[in-house]
Amino acid sequence: MPILVPDINLRIIAPALIVTVTAIVVLLGELVTPAERKRWLGYLSIAGLVVAAFAAFSLWGANASGFSGMVVADNFGLFLTLTIALSAALSILLSIPFIHAHEIDQGEYYVLLLASVAGMIVMATATDLIVIFLGLELLSLPLYILAAFQREDTRSLEAGIKYFLLGAFSSAFFLYGIALVFGATGTTNLAKIAASLAQSAGSPMLSIGVGLLMVGFAFKVALVPFHWWTPDVYDGAPTTVTAFMSVAVKAAAFGAFFRTFQFALPALALDWRAVAAVLAVLTMTLGNVAALLQSNVKRMLAYSSIAHAGYILIALVAMSANGLSSALFYLLAYTVTNLGAFGAVIALSDGARERLEIKDFAGAAREHPLVALALTICLLSLAGFPPFAGFVGKFLIFGAAVETGWAWLAVIGVLNSLVSVYFYLRPVVQMYMSEPAEGWSGIRVAPLVALALLIAVISVIALGVFPAPAIALAAGGLIR
Amino acid sequence: MSLLVFYLFAAIAVLAALGMVVLRNPVHSALSLALVFVSLAAMYVLLSAPFIAVAQVMIYAGAILILFVFVIMLLSPGTDQGVGALKAQRGLAILFGAALLVLLIAVLGGAVLPPTRGTFTPEAIAAEGDTQAVGALLFTNFLLPFEITSILLLVAIVGVIVLAKKRQSISKQ
Numbered sequence: 001m002p003i004l005v006p007d008i009n010l011r012i013i014a015p016a017l018i019v020t021v022t023a024i025v026v027l028l029g030e031l032v033t034p035a036e037r038k039r040w041l042g043y044l045s046i047a048g049l050v051v052a053a054f055a056a057f058s059l060w061g062a063n064a065s066g067f068s069g070m071v072v073a074d075n076f077g078l079f080l081t082l083t084i085a086l087s088a089a090l091s092i093l094l095s096i097p098f099i100h101a102h103e104i105d106q107g108e109y110y111v112l113l114l115a116s117v118a119g120m121i122v123m124a125t126a127t128d129l130i131v132i133f134l135g136l137e138l139l140s141l142p143l144y145i146l147a148a149f150q151r152e153d154t155r156s157l158e159a160g161i162k163y164f165l166l167g168a169f170s171s172a173f174f175l176y177g178i179a180l181v182f183g184a185t186g187t188t189n190l191a192k193i194a195a196s197l198a199q200s201a202g203s204p205m206l207s208i209g210v211g212l213l214m215v216g217f218a219f220k221v222a223l224v225p226f227h228w229w230t231p232d233v234y235d236g237a238p239t240t241v242t243a244f245m246s247v248a249v250k251a252a253a254f255g256a257f258f259r260t261f262q263f264a265l266p267a268l269a270l271d272w273r274a275v276a277a278v279l280a281v282l283t284m285t286l287g288n289v290a291a292l293l294q295s296n297v298k299r300m301l302a303y304s305s306i307a308h309a310g311y312i313l314i315a316l317v318a319m320s321a322n323g324l325s326s327a328l329f330y331l332l333a334y335t336v337t338n339l340g341a342f343g344a345v346i347a348l349s350d351g352a353r354e355r356l357e358i359k360d361f362a363g364a365a366r367e368h369p370l371v372a373l374a375l376t377i378c379l380l381s382l383a384g385f386p387p388f389a390g391f392v393g394k395f396l397i398f399g400a401a402v403e404t405g406w407a408w409l410a411v412i413g414v415l416n417s418l419v420s421v422y423f424y425l426r427p428v429v430q431m432y433m434s435e436p437a438e439g440w441s442g443i444r445v446a447p448l449v450a451l452a453l454l455i456a457v458i459s460v461i462a463l464g465v466f467p468a469p470a471i472a473l474a475a476g477g478l479i480r
Numbered sequence: 481m482s483l484l485v486f487y488l489f490a491a492i493a494v495l496a497a498l499g500m501v502v503l504r505n506p507v508h509s510a511l512s513l514a515l516v517f518v519s520l521a522a523m524y525v526l527l528s529a530p531f532i533a534v535a536q537v538m539i540y541a542g543a544i545l546i547l548f549v550f551v552i553m554l555l556s557p558g559t560d561q562g563v564g565a566l567k568a569q570r571g572l573a574i575l576f577g578a579a580l581l582v583l584l585i586a587v588l589g590g591a592v593l594p595p596t597r598g599t600f601t602p603e604a605i606a607a608e609g610d611t612q613a614v615g616a617l618l619f620t621n622f623l624l625p626f627e628i629t630s631i632l633l634l635v636a637i638v639g640v641i642v643l644a645k646k647r648q649s650i651s652k653q
Contacts, residue, residue, distance in 0.1 A: 004616055006623045013624070020631055027638065067624040108642045115635045122628060134628040141632065145639035160643075183593060205591040208584065 009066030012073035014055040015081050016121040022048025023114035030107025038105045042096040045110040046089050049117070053085040061476075069189050070128045075476045077125035079328050080255040084124065084248050087335045088117045090452045091244035094343050097446035098240045101352050104149055112142035113244065120252030129178045129188040129213075132256045136174065136220065139252055140167050143245050147237035159236025166219070166229045174216025180209030190264035197267035210268055213260060214275065220253040221309045224282040231290075234302035239354060242298060243342030246305045247335040254312055254331060262319055269319060277317045277409055283310030284416040291423045297345055297356050300423060301338070304382060307420060308334055311397055314409050318400040321475075326396035328474035333389035333463050337381040340456030344375035347445045347453060361427050363436025371445060372431045374457045381460045383424040384417045389463035396471070482526055489526075493519035506552045510545060517541040528602040531611045 010017060025048075026041050033041060056078045065072040092110065099105045119138025126132040144167060148160025182188050184206035185196040197206075219226040234242045261272055287307030294300040312334075315327035348355050348364055348371055355361065365372035381388030394417060398410035463470055496515035503509050517540040524533035605613055618626050 004620045006620045008623070024634075068621040070621075070624045106642065108638055111638055112635065112642070115631065115638075118631065128625075130622075130625050131628070134625050134632065138628060138632050138635065141635050141639065145642055148643060151643065180588075183591070186598060203591065204587040208587050 007066055007068045009064065012059065012062070012064050012066045013071055013122075013125075014059070015052040015078075015085070016118045016125070018048060018052040018055055019085075019114050019118045019121065022052075023111050023118065026107055026114065027111045030111070033107060035105075038107060039096045039100065041107045041110050042092050045114055046092050048114065049085045049089045049092075052121075053082055053089075056081040056085070065127065069191065070131045071122070071125050072127045073125060075473075076259070076324070076328070077255065079474060080124035080251050080331070081121050083251045083328075083332045083335055084117055084120045086332075087244065087248040087251065087339060088113060090336075090339045090343070090456060091240055091248075093448045093452035093455075094243060094339070094346055095240040096448050098238070098346055098449075101349075102150060102238065103352070104238070109146070109149060112146050116140075116142040116146070116244075117248070120248055123252045124255035126256060127190045127259070129181065129190070129193075129260070132260065133171075133174060133178060135252070135256070136216075137171065139249065140171070140220075143241070143249070146241045147233055147245075149241065150238050153236075155236040156238065157236075159233045162229055162236075163233045170216050170219035170226070173212050173219075177209045177212030177214075177216060180205055180212065182209075184209060190260060193264040194266065197265065202268050207268065207271060210265060210272060211275075214272065217253055217257040217260075218279060221250050221257065221312075222306050223279050223309055223313065224286045224306065227283070227287070227306050230306055231299050231302045234305070235296065235298045239298065239342060239346055239349075239356075242302075243339055243346075246301065246342070247331075247338050250305070250309060250312070251331045251335060254309075254316075254327065258316055258324060258327060261316060262324065266319070273317050273319060276313055277406065280310045280313040280317060280409060281412055283307065283313060284413060285310075288416045288419045288423075291420065294423070295358055297358055297361075297427060300358070301341060301345075304420065304424070305338065307416065308338075308382075310416070311394060311413055314401050314406070314413055315397045317406055317409060318397075318404045320400055320404050322396070322403060323400040325471065325474040326393070326400045329396055329463075329467070329471055330393035332470060332474070333381070333393040333460075336456045336459035336463065337378050337388070337390055340374060340378035340453060340460055341382065343449060343453040343456055344371050344378060347371045347449045348375075348443070350443050358427050358430055361430040362434035364431040366436055368443070368445065371453070374453050375431070376428050377457055377460060379424040379428060381464065383421045385421075387461070387464045389460045389467070392464055392467040392471075486523065486526055489519040489522040493523075507549065510548045510552060513548070514541050514545050517545065528605050529610060529614075531614050 022045060026045055029041055029044065030038075059073045059078055060075060062073050063075070092113065095109065095113075099109055116139045119135050119140070119142070121135075123132055123135030123139060126135050144160055144164040147163050148157050150156035178188060181193065184203050185193045187193055187196065215226065219229075222230040234246060237245070261276075265272065284307050287303050287305075287310060291300050291303035291307065294303060308330075312327050312330055315323040315330065317323075318326075345354075345356070348361065348368065364375075377388060381390035384390045384394045386392075394413070398413055401407065401410040401413070493516050496512045496519065499512035500509045500516065503512060517536060521533040521536040521541070524530070524536060600613060
């Protein structure tokens with residue numbers, strides 16, 4: 001019997017590998033770290049993420065695939081890898097003081113977060129439906145546990161169990177979709193699926209498979225009508241976990257979403273573009289309208305994240321090179337903006353007592369002018385005001401939609417952005433125009449939270465004022 | 481003949497799966513699940529994949545299900561009572577579930593698989609050996625998914641411990 005040599009190319013999975021190794025080192029380090037030094041595990045995790053980001057950067061332009069066509073290191077995947085690593089590093093900066101204040105500072109927190117990052121990187125660089133599915137599971141499983149990490153809080157447990165049950169359900173849909181696509185095309189490799197569909201017309205079985213794949217992706221990125229879990233999970237989970245999953249999951253899942261649909265299934269574009277356009281309209285509209293009614297900041301940001309998923313979906317409907325690069329830029333802009341907003345909310349909390357109702361923010365500007373300013377900048381960026389990152393992102397996405405003849409979709413997007421201004425400005429009005437509520441004095445903003453906030457706000461402004469380098473980077477991110 | 485066996489085990493699998501969801505006693509549900517696993521193993525045999533069939537019986541019907549039954553007996557949760565809160569959703573769930581079922585039957589009932597056959601025809605498997613084929617694939621083409629699965633299992637173990645073990649910082653107070 002001949003000896004079979006597997007197609008091992010560790011270099012192209014280096015980012016995911018480094019993150020995984022860091023997770024294991026942190027897991028072992030937890031055993032020998034005394035309770036008062038747990039924060040070092042957080043610093044170690046950030047160091048691992050920085051190394052992984054450098055590894056991703058050194059692969060830029062390599063366009064190499066490996067492991068029998070299972071993964072690829074193309075610029076599209078690497079851009080998302082960098083975005084995910086950035087979001088994880090900022091989330092950990094926010095987490096170190098947060099989990100200490102809430103008495104949940106266990107090393108496993110970082111282990112689970114890093115494992116989730118590894119899954120996200122795998123998902124963003126996968127070129128085979130099986131690997132996409134495994135990446136999806138590897139990113140989801142740690143998040144189910146992280147959502148329930150505040151075990152003493154029943155709402156955190158509720159978030160964990162809800163996310164787990166609905167996530168498992170949607171994974172089943174996704175897996176069934178893979179099975180049907182495999183049945184119709186005889187392969188799970190994205191390139192081979194595209195080649196198979198270029199030769200023969202699709203069948204009803206393939207259409208159903210593709211529909212089920214879409215349900216799976218739609219659940220993970222929280223598109224209406226698959227969004228029901230989002231407000232409860234985002235609300236119940238520890239705030240730093242919410243911050244992390246609201247941005248990083250979107251980057252990874254949208255990466256695989258774009259890769260699967262735009263790259264492997266262009267033959268069925270006529271069908272899925274129409275469905276995606278309807279989903280985009282529903283998602284934007286319902287997300288923004290529901291956000292109007294929220295009095296809790298975490299729930300408001302949850303509905304806002306649903307609305308933003310709708311905007312990004314417009315880029316998929318556009319199905320062009322510009323659509324792809326605009327989605328990449330938008331995901332990066334949304335990542336830094338949303339993390340900044342959550343960071344400011346965390347900065348304004350009083351030890352273990354969080355201020356999550358919008359009316360709690362009354363008078364914050366007088367006591368914490370810098371944090372209030374940071375929150376204002378991030379909320380304006382989310383609403384799409386120039387000169388912040390969110391404006392450039394929306395501009396690029398709506399531009400890509402108009403170019404490809406989906407102007408009506410762009411119009412609905414703009415109208416929705418107008419609606420969103422109202423609820424994004426409500427906390428701002430409270431902070432600047434209301435009398436201070438009791439208990440503001442004596443709150444110190446943790447230095448690490450301040451650092452994360454500073455990085456996020458500088459990125460929001462830099463991406464808004466000098467977007468050209470990031471756009472050029474995103475434009476190089478075409479799927480190979 | 482094999483078609484007859486297929487329909488027999490398919491019917492058992494569907495009925496047992498329904499029983500698993502519908503039955504109120506968790507032990508009965510677990511036993512129905514065992515029946516599903518065994519019928520699926522029979523299907524794998526029909527597909528000339530005896531290794532997968534044996535693995536299915538050993539791991540799912542054996543190890544995992546025994547674990548389920550152990551947990552059920554240790555916790556003795558009694559019969560299921562949590563359905564009342566979801567009454568309003570039940571009608572909708574049945575409606576949409578039935579619609580999806582009709583759609584799947586309509587489409588998949590008439591589906592024709594592409595005529596191209598893969599590398600692993602029954603003859604090829606018979607020549608190479610079923611276990612050898614699975615092993616070779618697992619360590620060549622499917623090496624990466626195989627390794628990702630191992631990380632996934634590690635994460636699951638860590639997660640279970642995080643959720644289940646006593647927290648030191650709490651017990652200290």
